[in-house]
Every structure is written in C-alpha cells, then in structure tokens.
Amino acid sequence: MRLSRLALVLGLAAAAQPAPGAVAIGQKLQPFKLGDTSGQTVDVGADQGRKAVVLMFIATQCPVSNAYNERMAALSREYASKGVAFIGINSNRQESVEEIAAHAASHGFSFPILKDVGNVQADHFGAQVTPEIYVYDSASVLRYHGRIDDDRTGANVKSQDLRRALDALLAGQPVPVAETKAFGCTIKRVAQ
C-alpha cells in the first residue's frame, strides 16, 4: 500500500521531554516531519487510528540492514492489515533520496522511507545502528526499542523481538522485553 501522505493524530498530552540524544521507553513520540522518497512531506506523530507505529532506522549500504530487507518487507505487509504502520528512516549522509527509492523498489518495500537530512531525528532518538527499531503504541508512547530479531542471517532466529512486541501491543498486553540490542552499522552522521 503506497501512502502518499501519512498523518498520525496526536494522542494524549506529551509526557516529560526525552533526555537529550535519546528517547526512553514510556515516553511520548515527539512529532516531526520529513520528506519521503517522492518528495512529499510526511507528518509523524499524529494518529489516524493506528494500533502501532514502527519506526525503523535503516540503510541502503549496510550489510546488517540489508540482511533484514526481506523480513522488514514481510513484517510490514503482514501487520499493515492489523493496523500497524511501518516507516523507514534513512539518516545516512551519503545515501541519496534516489538511491533510497531505488533500493526500496528493488526490495519490495511497501512502507515509506523518510530522508533524515542532517541526522536530526537520529540524534533526537539517539539511534546508533542500522537497523534500529522504535515501536510506538496507539497513544504514541514508546513501547519497544531495539532489534528486529536475534539473528542477522535469519537462519537461526530464536527470538523474534519485533514481532513479539507488536503481538503484545495488539493484544493489549505489556511488551515482554522492551529493549534489545544487536550489532549493526553506524549511522553515517554529518560531520560535527
């Protein structure tokens, strides 16, 4: 499903401001706007009845992020019908919008990918690696942060962390493991 414009309505009043350079479990999503690969501006932070929003910091040139291309594409398709929106965010300075669009098309991504010029959002979220996932619930509260699963190769996945978090949210249950870590590529930030 191609989204020409995604607008998510703000939920409850904002919680305490996140610490500089990182967001924390339990905190509200601070709304932001970024351009997608077609040049449209996308509002992130306003709810349109989504059960959850999955923000994914990804890359076109990172072997780890690319190892998850199929899984990201599959998960986004599977959970779209369940009211979950997936949004990719590319913060790498050297990966152009054209490259991102071509990469998305070649891998069958049905989710929009936003270009985070100057890695502003990566800095706000405190994102360090690609891929790195942030899952917000229907009230725009951060409920899960970390990896997609525990095996880059996909051959020996024992813990499907993102799926488990989404299933818990959709069932109205607490996310069993709210934060995880995995190896990944550095986000190529602009020079300070």
Next chain:
Amino acid sequence: MSAAFLLAAVLAGEVDASGVGRALASHRGHPVVLTLWATWCEPCVKEFPSLMALARERKDVAFVSVSIDEPEDRKTLEAFVAARRPPFPVHARASGPDQAFIDGVDRDWSGVVPATIVYDREGRRVALLQGEHGRSDIEKALARAAR
C-alpha cells in the same frame, strides 16, 4: 604446514565477553584501546590502517582488537588479518547471543561497529567511541587515560 593452519594462527583465539574482560585485565598497568569491528563494516576497514599506525607509535598502550564477524566469515577474517599483519592481537568473537556479548563488554555499547573503548591503567573506561571516530579522538581519550 597447511595454509589453513597458517591462517588460523593469525588470530589470537576466540573470545566471549568474559574473554574480552580477561584480555583487558591482562594489560592492567597500561592504558588499553579495545576495538570492536567486522570485515563487513566499511568504516572499520577504513580505520584499520590508522589503528595499526597508532599502535606502532604508542608502545605504552595496549591494543586489543575483537572482530564480531560471524563464524561462517572466519576465513574472510583470517585472510584480512593475514594480509595486514597488525601489531596487536585480533580475536574472533565466540559464538553466542549477540546481546549477551554486547552487554558483557560494555552496557553502554549499542552494538554498533566500529566501536572503540579506551581504558586507563586501572582498567576504568575513559571513553566509549561509537561509530566512526578519527585517530585524534582516540588520542584525546588516551590523554585522559594518562591523567
């Protein structure tokens, strides 16, 4: 002597998080630069020569290098190290859960590579450099480690 044996000899052995800790502890009394990297990581490969040069210049500092390459990429790792002959030991991460390794090495490490951690003579961390950092950042950290 087989090529496989020669290749395998270029690595300093497999380590889990505890093994990294032991490797660091073995250098107590010296500042230590721990580098965490992978052959698939372009910035890691790019900074490897400057790390080697720094290690050759700073004989007062211990350098410990740990590759997080997957076991199936071991041959690639061995060939990489054999071709460059770094002046510091290069360990391969032992098989095991990624997160346990990441948290076991340093709870503040996100899992990103390259990552460079600098310790003072007493083994206290003085800097955690996540992502690409130039040689000057390591040298600034070493200056703090010397205080």
